[in-house]
Amino acid sequence: MALYSQKVMDHFRHPRNVGSIENADGIGEVGNGKCGDIMRMYLKIDNDIISDVKFETFGCGSAIASSSMATEMIKGKPLAEVMKLTNKAVTEALDGLPTHKLHCSVLAEEAIRAAVQDYCSKNNLEYNF
Ligand code: FES
Numbered sequence: 001m002a003l004y005s006q007k008v009m010d011h012f013r014h015p016r017n018v019g020s021i022e023n024a025d026g027i028g029e030v031g032n033g034k035c036g037d038i039m040r041m042y043l044k045i046d047n048d049i050i051s052d053v054k055f056e057t058f059g060c061g062s063a064i065a066s067s068s069m070a071t072e073m074i075k076g077k078p079l080a081e082v083m084k085l086t087n088k089a090v091t092e093a094l095d096g097l098p099t100h101k102l103h104c105s106v107l108a109e110e111a112i113r114a115a116v117q118d119y120c121s122k123n124n125l126e127y128n129f
Pocket of ligand 1: 035059063101
């Protein structure tokens with residue numbers, strides 16, 4: 001069996017929603033101390049709905065594929081639902097990642113949470129997800 005699924009390869013080669021958002025409502029940046037990879041997530045939020053999302057990932061192929069898939073999974077979704085997104089769900093949507101690459105999908109989950117937290121603190125909203 002190939003190490004990476006076709007979906008991982010597709011999102012790695014053709015990542016969706018790459019880039020930044022000017023005047024983003026929330027920005028979350030996280031990193032993994034061991035591999036040194038960094039992920040930044042930009043959110044545009046209208047009426048508690050993610051109206052736009054973009055990411056920049058300075059990292060491995062699995063991190064790029066995970067961020068790309070995660071952005072597709074949260075676009076158009078309400079914040080309460082977005083905060084339930086787990087790295088497990090992202091990994092499943094990618095048809096799996098090798099065990100030693102699971103931490104890459106954790107970055108996507110953490111970056112989204114950090115961006116929502118940023119949005120809440122900028123708007124004096126309670127972060128109670
Ligand atoms: Fe670190 Fe993938 S190896 S995020």
